[in-house]
Amino acid sequence: xxxxxxxxxxxxxxxxxxxxxxxxxxxxxxxxxxxxxxxxxxxxxxxxxxxxxxxxxxxxxxxxxxxxxxxxxxxxxxxxxxxxxxxxxxxxxxxxxxxxxxxxxxxxxxxxxxxxxxxxxxxxxxxxxxxxxxxxxxxxxxxxxxxxxxxxxxxxx
Amino acid sequence: xxxxxxxxxxxxxxxxxxxxxxxxxxxxxxxxxxxxxxxxxxxxxxxxxxxxxxxxxxxxxxxxxxxxxxxxxxxxxxxxxxxxxxxxxxxxxxxxxxxxxxxxxxxxxxxxxxxxxxxxxxxxxxxxxxxxxxxxxxxxxxxxxxxxxxxxxxxxxxx
Numbered sequence: 001x002x003x004x005x006x007x008x009x010x011x012x013x014x015x016x017x018x019x020x021x022x023x024x025x026x027x028x029x030x031x032x033x034x035x036x037x038x039x040x041x042x043x044x045x046x047x048x049x050x051x052x053x054x055x056x057x058x059x060x061x062x063x064x065x066x067x068x069x070x071x072x073x074x075x076x077x078x079x080x081x082x083x084x085x086x087x088x089x090x091x092x093x094x095x096x097x098x099x100x101x102x103x104x105x106x107x108x109x110x111x112x113x114x115x116x117x118x119x120x121x122x123x124x125x126x127x128x129x130x131x132x133x134x135x136x137x138x139x140x141x142x143x144x145x146x147x148x149x150x151x152x153x154x155x156x157x
Numbered sequence: 158x159x160x161x162x163x164x165x166x167x168x169x170x171x172x173x174x175x176x177x178x179x180x181x182x183x184x185x186x187x188x189x190x191x192x193x194x195x196x197x198x199x200x201x202x203x204x205x206x207x208x209x210x211x212x213x214x215x216x217x218x219x220x221x222x223x224x225x226x227x228x229x230x231x232x233x234x235x236x237x238x239x240x241x242x243x244x245x246x247x248x249x250x251x252x253x254x255x256x257x258x259x260x261x262x263x264x265x266x267x268x269x270x271x272x273x274x275x276x277x278x279x280x281x282x283x284x285x286x287x288x289x290x291x292x293x294x295x296x297x298x299x300x301x302x303x304x305x306x307x308x309x310x311x312x313x314x315x316x
Contacts, residue, residue, distance in 0.1 A: 040160040041160060042158055042159070042160055043161055045159070048159045048203075055204050070192070071192045071193025072193060073192070073193040073194075073195070073201050073203055074193065074203055077201075077203045077232075077234060080245070081159075084243050084281075108158070111158060112158075112240075112241065115158075115242070115243070116241065122305075122306075123305075123306045126306045127306065
């Protein structure tokens with residue numbers, strides 16, 4: 001089956017409600033299928049940094065040359081998430097997820113916001129268009145409050 | 158984006174690995190086999206974070222090898238069309254955007270006509286993925302910086 005056919009098949013299977021959800025999240029159908037099939041949990045870069053660092057420390061204890069033990073993908077990912085983590089401290093990372101999850105966001109939206117830390121309401125909507133779509137309870141004020149909460153965590157980290 | 162997911166794999170083990178450390182042997186073989194690989198469906202497997210369960214082994218006819226179904230949790234990275242993420246520039250080539258000019262030399266870069274923005278190696282950019290191509294062992298993406306709030310986020314030359 002070619003890629004295109006597969007995509008169309010996906011669209012049919014997903015049905016109305018979901019393809020709508022897909023459109024407003026601004027992600028492809030591909031993502032939605034991945035999301036439903038594998039029951040994947042999205043991770044923010046800062047969370048991945050904690051997980052990978054923990055694993056790397058464990059390796060350090062059991063071997064002399066841990067960098068030799070890990071794959072190139074691991075090494076590159078660790079470098080990447082360290083560079084692009086907005087929060088370093090484990091408590092702050094936990095707080096970010098806790099605070100964002102009060103705003104009825106989809107997993108994916110939560111992680112994009114946590115990763116990119118938009119500073120203005122306009123920027124947040126450009127990054128995650130779905131937070132401002134019909135039927136969602138987010139007005140500008142609520143979004144502003146959410147961004148404020150986020151920057152507070154950063155300040156007190 | 159990174160995801161935490163549960164995957165399944167059948168592990169084939171030689172009888173010499175059986176015995177008291179069977180479980181450890183399965184897990185270390187799993188890590189060696191799976192970490193660092195890439196599949197179009199799940200993306201890059203970055204790290205295994207836990208074993209959910211190891212099922213009953215099945216002896217294979219004629220060889221003595223035993224197959225164990227293993228369920229494991231792992232961190233994967235999978236890019237999607239439409240996703241916005243931040244990235245590091247590793248190479249600058251000559252695919253010129255309309256409003257920028259390519260400057261060759263030992264540090265090739267893009268500069269806007271007024272010189273205010275420069276993109277070169279090691280710059281950090283925020284981009285939106287507009288296309289992905291999935292290969293058996295790799296995923297290629299095309300991204301754009303031509304939209305609101307996209308583009309350079311830090312400039313190594315200015316820092």
